Amino acid sequence: MSEIQQTSELEPITAGETTVKSKRGRRLLATALILLIILLLITSVFLVQLMRPKGGPSGTDLEGITWIRSIYGFGPGTDQFTNPASAAIDPAGGTFWLADQGRFRMIRFDENARFLELFDGDRANGDSFDYPSRIAVAPDGWRYVVQSTYNNVKVYDEDGVLQHVLDVPNPSAVAVNDEMAIIGAQSGFVAFDRAGQLIGFIGERGIDDDQFDTVNGVVLDDESNAYIIDSFNNRISKYDREGDRIWLVETGAPANRAGLNMGGGAATDALQEQYPAMMQVPMGATLDAAGRLIVIDMLDFSIAAFDTADGTFLSKWGTFGREDGRFAYPADIDYDPALDWFIVSDSGNERAQIIRLPGSGGTAQAAARRLLAGPLRACCFPLILLVIMVILWIVLRNRRNKRGQWVTEEIGEAPELVE
Amino acid sequence: MEGVREQEDEVGQVDAVEAAHEGDSAHDASTGSTVTVVRRKRSIWDDPVVRRMGLAAVALVILYLLAIVSALYFGLIGNTAPRTIQERDLTRLELIADAPDATLDQMQTFVQALISDGQYVRAKQFIDRTNANKELDQTQGEYMLFCLAELQRAQGDYEAALESYNEVMTRTKAAYDEEFENGGEFQNWALAYGLHDNYFMSALGKSIIYREQQEWASAIEAIDVFLMENPRQAGVLVDRAYIKRQLGDNEGAEADYREALRYIPDYPEALEGLEQIGVGE
Numbered sequence: 292m293s294e295i296q297q298t299s300e301l302e303p304i305t306a307g308e309t310t311v312k313s314k315r316g317r318r319l320l321a322t323a324l325i326l327l328i329i330l331l332l333i334t335s336v337f338l339v340q341l342m343r344p345k346g347g348p349s350g351t352d353l354e355g356i357t358w359i360r361s362i363y364g365f366g367p368g369t370d371q372f373t374n375p376a377s378a379a380i381d382p383a384g385g386t387f388w389l390a391d392q393g394r395f396r397m398i399r400f401d402e403n404a405r406f407l408e409l410f411d412g413d414r415a416n417g418d419s420f421d422y423p424s425r426i427a428v429a430p431d432g433w434r435y436v437v438q439s440t441y442n443n444v445k446v447y448d449e450d451g452v453l454q455h456v457l458d459v460p461n462p463s464a465v466a467v468n469d470e471m472a473i474i475g476a477q478s479g480f481v482a483f484d485r486a487g488q489l490i491g492f493i494g495e496r497g498i499d500d501d502q503f504d505t506v507n508g509v510v511l512d513d514e515s516n517a518y519i520i521d522s523f524n525n526r527i528s529k530y531d532r533e534g535d536r537i538w539l540v541e542t543g544a545p546a547n548r549a550g551l552n553m554g555g556g557a558a559t560d561a562l563q564e565q566y567p568a569m570m571q572v573p574m575g576a577t578l579d580a581a582g583r584l585i586v587i588d589m590l591d592f593s594i595a596a597f598d599t600a601d602g603t604f605l606s607k608w609g610t611f612g613r614e615d616g617r618f619a620y621p622a623d624i625d626y627d628p629a630l631d632w633f634i635v636s637d638s639g640n641e642r643a644q645i646i647r648l649p650g651s652g653g654t655a656q657a658a659a660r661r662l663l664a665g666p667l668r669a670c671c672f673p674l675i676l677l678v679i680m681v682i683l684w685i686v687l688r689n690r691r692n693k694r695g696q697w698v699t700e701e702i703g704e705a706p707e708l709v710e
Numbered sequence: 711m712e713g714v715r716e717q718e719d720e721v722g723q724v725d726a727v728e729a730a731h732e733g734d735s736a737h738d739a740s741t742g743s744t745v746t747v748v749r750r751k752r753s754i755w756d757d758p759v760v761r762r763m764g765l766a767a768v769a770l771v772i773l774y775l776l777a778i779v780s781a782l783y784f785g786l787i788g789n790t791a792p793r794t795i796q797e798r799d800l801t802r803l804e805l806i807a808d809a810p811d812a813t814l815d816q817m818q819t820f821v822q823a824l825i826s827d828g829q830y831v832r833a834k835q836f837i838d839r840t841n842a843n844k845e846l847d848q849t850q851g852e853y854m855l856f857c858l859a860e861l862q863r864a865q866g867d868y869e870a871a872l873e874s875y876n877e878v879m880t881r882t883k884a885a886y887d888e889e890f891e892n893g894g895e896f897q898n899w900a901l902a903y904g905l906h907d908n909y910f911m912s913a914l915g916k917s918i919i920y921r922e923q924q925e926w927a928s929a930i931e932a933i934d935v936f937l938m939e940n941p942r943q944a945g946v947l948v949d950r951a952y953i954k955r956q957l958g959d960n961e962g963a964e965a966d967y968r969e970a971l972r973y974i975p976d977y978p979e980a981l982e983g984l985e986q987i988g989v990g991e
Contacts, residue, residue: 311752312757312759313752313757313760315754317757317759317760323767324766324767342787345794345827346797347793361793363798364791367790367791367804370791371802404793405784405789642798669777669781671780672783673774676772
């Protein structure tokens, strides 16, 4: 007999149960399942098209730079940037602030470049700031806002309440850690403790080794060593926490000594030998996970890496352009170790860009987190649910198997089928 | 002996065992085995495989919907902020084109940007909306008709595009002639500004279509009209050189390549063209 089939498997089937096999049902469901999968795949293609921004760079011609995404603002019209002059990673990780000098405000984004909040001063106490040229965020969330126009730096706590106003003539950069804040200025740099008390001041305006001409970038490392980017003298120096200089390197022909020979000087072989970095006007800087000092150049439209031990030039990336992944007068850069990427305030293009550079020394954890900060994050919730479903299925199956085993033990082994 | 019975719900598969009552033990003579029968209304969902497939389908739909929710939550869909320079340019052009004091030139630029971005539906909607505004005088440039021609070309409707381009050229020429014939101040304006750019741009659009259709003579004729007004367009000169080569006019092609190199000395396409006709340096 063909219709009646017997099985010798005694899987968890109690006496009296019947296993039903529906050919029609299977055919129907299989067809429906296949159609559903095709439908989901087709709509997924449309979804991916919607998610993928149009006109992004291919990534093959950006001279080593990997473009992640650009941020033009948090909406259309006036919600876009006019002059994003500075970028600061929140040390708590994942989020970052951008200062829009043109619209007098700071805007916070998460790692997905999603708008989180807007900050334009301690409004409750009648405070605001104008033309924020540089910003920094302390490990405890305190915000330092440089107001070059008013010769001061405003310090807000993590709730945005104004705590101090640090008076510094012509301030142009700021860096802060748990211990102190360093403020770059036209004629050197100043150190304040976190309570706002002056620790000391180094420098005077000029071209000699101990002098400075507009410090547009300062970086503090874990040991409170300070890296000073002297823009118009075109050099970088490192100072220890006592204020003693450890090294000084010239990074290009000084812009303040240029005659009519095209600013910082044309890239001749002699100049290249003298200044391997061939920078024009170094600006903002940061440290990456590999321990390199990363400096952005406003007029060379590039990013250069230096060894923090002795200031040796290591490498340089970047090209001029308005396309995503290129730069036009970039002013500042900051590094997020949690995601192993850099935020660049690309002022001339009125945008910020998230990019990666080779050899930045990121961890596997950062790579995983970065992966989920891409379009793949649409799969976050489904993945979590899938994991839950799989776990649930395994638990239920184990429970059923145990019950089946118990029934088998109760009723004894299945008898052999006799044909 | 006790066994397990698998029932088929296919029509015509009912056998003797099915006639037994629920809970009965029936004897199957063909095998000599005893089968316990459970009788109830059968459904395809009684089949565990079908049930599993059903669950899989439901799970797939839930996961998919959740992916959409995630995309919305993380701002991957529905984010109004531009994400690339192309998107930023479009949003800016849209703001300008939608402003109450927007000029027809600005509106045309916006429509052309939409077409470049492949947003044909939006482009058509904007054209229709602008045409519906009777306060806008498009006589001089036939802006939206030109945009329509560009849209038709982008969509591959070459016949309609050629018709629209011809209409733009006819109407803009008529407007120019009328202004000129009015004399006095109008004539001075006509002389100062000349024919509207869209007249020449239409000629260029036609040349692109003819080139696509390999109608080389018509392409040359159209491109000549464009170059009459824009003789220093190196890219178009190189295009004409290519068309001339298709017509076997290598001398004419060489002249165009060399003319292009006057404006862009290291123009790669022009240098390559000269190489290809054997007069490269």
